[in-house]
Amino acid sequence: NAGVTQTPKFRILKIGQSMTLQCAQDMNHNYMYWYRQDPGMGLKLIYYSVGAGITDKGEVPNGYNVSRSTTEDFPLRLELAAPSQTSVYFCASRWRAEAFFGQGTRLTVV
Amino acid sequence: GDSVTQMEGPVTLSEEAFLTINCTYTATGYPSLFWYVQYPGEGLQLLLKATKADDKGSNKGFEATYRKETTSFHLEKGSVQVSDSAVYFCALSEPRERYGGSQGNLIFGKGTKLSVKP
Numbered sequence: 001n002a003g004v005t006q007t008p009k010f011r012i013l014k015i016g017q018s019m020t021l022q023c024a025q026d027m028n029h030n031y032m033y034w035y036r037q038d039p040g041m042g043l044k045l046i047y048y049s050v051g052a053g054i055t056d057k058g059e060v061p062n063g064y065n066v067s068r069s070t071t072e073d074f075p076l077r078l079e080l081a082a083p084s085q086t087s088v089y090f091c092a093s094r095w096r097a098e099a100f101f102g103q104g105t106r107l108t109v110v
Numbered sequence: 111g112d113s114v115t116q117m118e119g120p121v122t123l124s125e126e127a128f129l130t131i132n133c134t135y136t137a138t139g140y141p142s143l144f145w146y147v148q149y150p151g152e153g154l155q156l157l158l159k160a161t162k163a164d165d166k167g168s169n170k171g172f173e174a175t176y177r178k179e180t181t182s183f184h185l186e187k188g189s190v191q192v193s194d195s196a197v198y199f200c201a202l203s204e205p206r207e208r209y210g211g212s213q214g215n216l217i218f219g220k221g222t223k224l225s226v227k228p
Contacts, residue, residue: 035218104152
């Protein structure tokens with residue numbers, strides 16, 4: 001019963017590098033989300049998807065891209081990492097009123 | 111736009127003390143309201159929810175009542191334990207009707223860190 005799985009758990013990137021944060025869910029949920037959590041700032045929505053092939057921007061999409069080729073997977077791409085992207089990233093899926101979160105990816109850009 | 115405001119922490123209590131964490135919201139229409147909890151090193155978990163006015167959500171001794179007249183959803187627990195130490199997030203879901211029948215996105219407050227001392 002995996003739920004929402006995020007990889008990696010930790011990553012250090014140099015400025016200008018690229019990486020993909022992986023997110024997979026096995027609950028067949030249509031709705032999926034990417035949030036970033038900065039200290040004392042709560043969660044901010046980066047991108048979301050309402051189903052395979054459909055994505056849309058959230059509150060803070062700049063510097064990120066997503067794709068949703070299958071119901072299960074919702075990867076988040078950072079093309080040119082910047083120190084401002086240092087944060088903890090959470091992926092979530094949703095069924096009706098309840099959201100299910102992964103354990104997060106702690107990303108540091110140096 | 112819609113927003114959630116919750117009391118700032120950190121909140122430090124002794125074991126068996128009474129807990130209140132205030133949460134107010136701004137929304138058009140009738141959102142659903144939630145409390146999520148984040149234990150150290152983990153993702154968020156749903157603690158309780160209420161989907162309409164005057165509903166009371168409850169779980170693990172925590173309660174919150176959806177008050178439309180005061181646009182509030184305060185979290186309470188009568189006797190906290192050390193194991194309740196965590197960060198608590200109030201959240202709302204934009205009204206279903208705005209999306210033609212589909213669920214809206216979740217909007218979170220900034221979180222309140224609770225530390226319970228033995």
